[in-house]
Amino acid sequence: MKLVPIRSINPPPWMTAPQTRAVMAALNDHGAIQTLFVGGCVRNELMKRPVKDIDLATVHMPDDVIRRLQAAGIRHIPTGIDHGTVTALTDGHTFEITTLRRDVSTDGRRATVSYTDDWLEDARRRDFTMNTLLADSNGNIFDPLGTGIDAIDRGLVVFVGEPDQRIAEDYLRILRFFRFHALHGRGDPDADALRACAAAASQIRTLSRERITQELINILNVPDPSATLVLMFGRRILADLLDHDFDAQRFSRFCELQAQKNAVSVMARLALLTGLNIKAVQDVLVLSSAQKGMLSAIADIYDHLDDLSVPTLRQAIYDHGNEAVMQVLLLKQSSGIIVDDDALTIAQRWNPPKFPLAGQDVMDLGIKPGPSVGQSLRDIETWWRQADFVPDRAACLARLRALLP
Numbered sequence: 001m002k003l004v005p006i007r008s009i010n011p012p013p014w015m016t017a018p019q020t021r022a023v024m025a026a027l028n029d030h031g032a033i034q035t036l037f038v039g040g041c042v043r044n045e046l047m048k049r050p051v052k053d054i055d056l057a058t059v060h061m062p063d064d065v066i067r068r069l070q071a072a073g074i075r076h077i078p079t080g081i082d083h084g085t086v087t088a089l090t091d092g093h094t095f096e097i098t099t100l101r102r103d104v105s106t107d108g109r110r111a112t113v114s115y116t117d118d119w120l121e122d123a124r125r126r127d128f129t130m131n132t133l134l135a136d137s138n139g140n141i142f143d144p145l146g147t148g149i150d151a152i153d154r155g156l157v158v159f160v161g162e163p164d165q166r167i168a169e170d171y172l173r174i175l176r177f178f179r180f181h182a183l184h185g186r187g188d189p190d191a192d193a194l195r196a197c198a199a200a201a202s203q204i205r206t207l208s209r210e211r212i213t214q215e216l217i218n219i220l221n222v223p224d225p226s227a228t229l230v231l232m233f234g235r236r237i238l239a240d241l242l243d244h245d246f247d248a249q250r251f252s253r254f255c256e257l258q259a260q261k262n263a264v265s266v267m268a269r270l271a272l273l274t275g276l277n278i279k280a281v282q283d284v285l286v287l288s289s290a291q292k293g294m295l296s297a298i299a300d301i302y303d304h305l306d307d308l309s310v311p312t313l314r315q316a317i318y319d320h321g322n323e324a325v326m327q328v329l330l331l332k333q334s335s336g337i338i339v340d341d342d343a344l345t346i347a348q349r350w351n352p353p354k355f356p357l358a359g360q361d362v363m364d365l366g367i368k369p370g371p372s373v374g375q376s377l378r379d380i381e382t383w384w385r386q387a388d389f390v391p392d393r394a395a396c397l398a399r400l401r402a403l404l405p
Helices: 018-027 040-046 062-071 119-124 148-154 163-169 172-184 191-199 201-206 209-220 226-234 248-260 266-273 278-284 289-304 310-320 322-334 341-349 359-364 371-386 393-403
Strands: 035-038 054-058 075-080 085-090 093-099 101-106 111-115 140-142
Touching: 018 054, 018 062, 018 085, 018 093, 035 040, 040 054, 040 148, 062 075, 062 085, 062 093, 101 119, 163 172, 163 191, 172 191, 172 201, 172 209, 172 226, 191 201, 209 266, 226 248, 248 266, 248 322, 266 278, 266 289, 266 322, 278 289, 289 310, 289 322, 310 322, 310 341, 322 341, 359 371, 359 393, 371 393
Parallel strands: 054 093
Antiparallel strands: 035 054, 075 085, 085 093, 101 111
């Protein structure tokens, strides 16, 4: 198809940067439309959102892309060469370049593709209409399907073509729909998309836990995903994970409190989302050791931190760290419990001291290596903690000498 601009914008700095111009010059013969900006960078620019990643679509075959980049002296990596993607790197800037494609077959998780030089065919295989928009270096916007601009203007996340078909090609698109609605949607979501997502929700379990985890974390990372989570609950999306007593008002309040304190924690949001049911999280999601540790710490502190006095808060921080304690205080505050500013300040700023003694100090006083060394240290550390971490090394050594036989 012949591309005709539907709108023009003043080229933003990311379009006119020397690195961008160098890559585009390498991939476009003079006067020809062969490579264009595509997807998220165009969408975000039109929606006045930050542009982080620059993706390019091209009619050139991957080998030709590599040849052209080499001729221009631009470093490249065949990051997804089997799927037609080459990454160009120049002066700290990264560009993901993908040859136009069409789907040959799909199985709900991955697609077999073939290359094409038809911009419309490539647009038809994408997920949402707002992701089909293209742009050239002069700021001309192209809308191959004729529906992408409307979706941008209305803030409406709409599947390309039939929602059921798009979802059946990759069931992760169910979660992607809700993430995009949380990020870019305005007003009520597309009714056909909601219906299709609900109808196929049980198929999410056929996806890898890693893919589910990443997409859910992306949803929770939205400034306030509360309204979108309500939609997900209503359609039983991830029903085996999400807390059935989900309180949208509390969740929204919690997100607001996090933002006010510049203390956004996705793991704390996940903890609240699942009703602090850590086992359910671990059964469904794949988390790092650090993420699991944070969830466990939040659950443990929440269950035991009833006294918000300064000494108690310091004890909790010493055991679990500032972030976990801060999140628990915000969780309690979101439920209506009064948490004063002093407690929040301690959680954010108090640096727990290091216990001033080590095993060698005990042995230097004549205790032979063995269990008694560790027990002596624990006894002194307990005393030190009960004294609100005030005693210094000399005081701790004096206490140690007094306790030894």
